[in-house]
Amino acid sequence: MADADLSFLALCALLPILFLIFLKLIVRPRPVQIPIKSRHVFITGGSSGIGLALARQAATEGARVTILARSLEKLEEAKTSIRLSTGIDVAIVSADVCDFDAVKAAVESAGPIDVLICNQGVFVAYELENQEMKEVRDMIDVNLIGTFNLVKAALPGMKSRSDRKPVSIAFMSSQAGQVGIYGYTAYSASKFGLRGLAEALQHEVIADDIHVSLIFPPDTDTPGFVEENKKKPRLTSIIAGSSGVMQADEVAKKALNGIKSGSFFVPCNFEGFLLAIATAGLSPQRSYLMAFVEVVSAGVLRIAGLCFQWTWYGSIEKWHAQKK
Numbered sequence: 001m002a003d004a005d006l007s008f009l010a011l012c013a014l015l016p017i018l019f020l021i022f023l024k025l026i027v028r029p030r031p032v033q034i035p036i037k038s039r040h041v042f043i044t045g046g047s048s049g050i051g052l053a054l055a056r057q058a059a060t061e062g063a064r065v066t067i068l069a070r071s072l073e074k075l076e077e078a079k080t081s082i083r084l085s086t087g088i089d090v091a092i093v094s095a096d097v098c099d100f101d102a103v104k105a106a107v108e109s110a111g112p113i114d115v116l117i118c119n120q121g122v123f124v125a126y127e128l129e130n131q132e133m134k135e136v137r138d139m140i141d142v143n144l145i146g147t148f149n150l151v152k153a154a155l156p157g158m159k160s161r162s163d164r165k166p167v168s169i170a171f172m173s174s175q176a177g178q179v180g181i182y183g184y185t186a187y188s189a190s191k192f193g194l195r196g197l198a199e200a201l202q203h204e205v206i207a208d209d210i211h212v213s214l215i216f217p218p219d220t221d222t223p224g225f226v227e228e229n230k231k232k233p234r235l236t237s238i239i240a241g242s243s244g245v246m247q248a249d250e251v252a253k254k255a256l257n258g259i260k261s262g263s264f265f266v267p268c269n270f271e272g273f274l275l276a277i278a279t280a281g282l283s284p285q286r287s288y289l290m291a292f293v294e295v296v297s298a299g300v301l302r303i304a305g306l307c308f309q310w311t312w313y314g315s316i317e318k319w320h321a322q323k324k
């Protein structure tokens with residue numbers, strides 16, 4: 001009897017170990033490290049908020065940094081603020097990401113890129129019924145089409161680079177790019193679009209040692225967020241509040257670490273970690289440990305997701321009841 005118990009215990013211990021070994025053998029793409037020291041990091045939307053924090057962080061870590069945005073004045077201000085806080089000079093380039101020719105010229109003037117961070121973004125939260133089609137188009141154009149323009153412009157140079165070290169293309173999504181949220185129809189659509197782009201692009205560029213990352217911040221205290229809050233529907237704030245508010249510097253740190261470790265999904269807080277597992281789907285996964293966590297917690301996290309929807313629909317129902 002004792003022998004049977006022992007062999008049962010041994011089997012219980014062996015199965016997860018065998019499963020981990022199996023995952024280690026099959027996870028793709030293979031693990032990678034992407035150094036940024038002395039390499040060229042090109043950050044769009046780098047004159048404000050998360051982009052500015054990323055530029056400062058990358059410069060501090062020894063990268064050569066270029067930031068792109070439209071307003072030259074804001075770019076100059078960002079450059080000065082980075083110089084004052086770090087003593088390092090970043091390069092600036094003005095272009096609208098919606099204009100392919102301007103983006104191509106900007107990318108060419110900046111020189112070969114090792115890490116492209118497509119971070120520019122616009123967001124105006126409204127119920128679709130109250131949102132102008134111009135705002136809808138703007139979010140799709142800047143957040144999604146603008147990102148296509150950047151990748152199309154930068155890819156040839158990244159593929160033909162002379163040093164054969166691994167390079168990265170990173171996209172700034174949002175937790176609203178993992179789950180649709182009240183007030184974010186257009187914004188969520190633009191950010192969900194980035195996921196399709198990222199997954200398909202990773203298939204296409206893996207042979208060139210180019211690694212794609214998708215970053216998913218929660219609400220983050222930035223000039224854009226302050227502007228958004230002036231007219232955001234109350235329900236949007238309540239639902240997004242499930243994940244709290246982060247500082248731009250914290251998001252930048254998580255984002256850069258995710259990029260350097262070649263992670264495909266880069267969550268920024270604990271709720272983001274849960275969301276990444278709950279929405280893993282068929283996304284690429286380099287880490288066998290994360291793959292293991294995804295498999296064993298899938299059922300429980302589906303239940304957690306259903307509970308979140310239950311509370312969100314509760315808030316929506318309450319809101320409508322009060323309005324009547």
Ligand SMILES: NC(=O)C1=CN([C@@H]2O[C@H](COP(=O)(O)OP(=O)(O)OC[C@H]3O[C@@H](n4cnc5c(N)ncnc54)[C@H](OP(=O)(O)O)[C@@H]3O)[C@@H](O)[C@H]2O)C=CC1
Pocket residue numbers: 044045046047048049050051068069070071072074095096097098119120121122123142146172173174175216217218219220221222223224225
């Ligand atoms: N703040 C938040 O709560 C969250 C933000 N995000 C995402 O993070 C990214 C950065 O957000 P955040 O730092 O808050 O934004 P900010 O509004 O603070 O900064 C936006 C940056 O993008 C630039 N930009 C905007 N439109 C264009 C354009 N057409 N061409 C080139 N550059 C442009 C702006 O410069 P200029 O206007 O001069 O062009 C600015 O540098 C966005 O993609 C956003 O969706 C994700 C989750 C949460």
Ligand SMILES: CCCCCCCCCCCCCCCC(=O)[C@@H](N)CO
Pocket residue numbers: 123174175176179181217218219220225228239240241242243271272274275278301302304305308
């Ligand atoms: C299964 C486990 C679930 C875990 C919790 C889920 C919490 C979801 C909260 C979503 C928050 C969305 C914020 C969008 C921020 C943003 O992008 C805007 N500020 C515009 O920039």
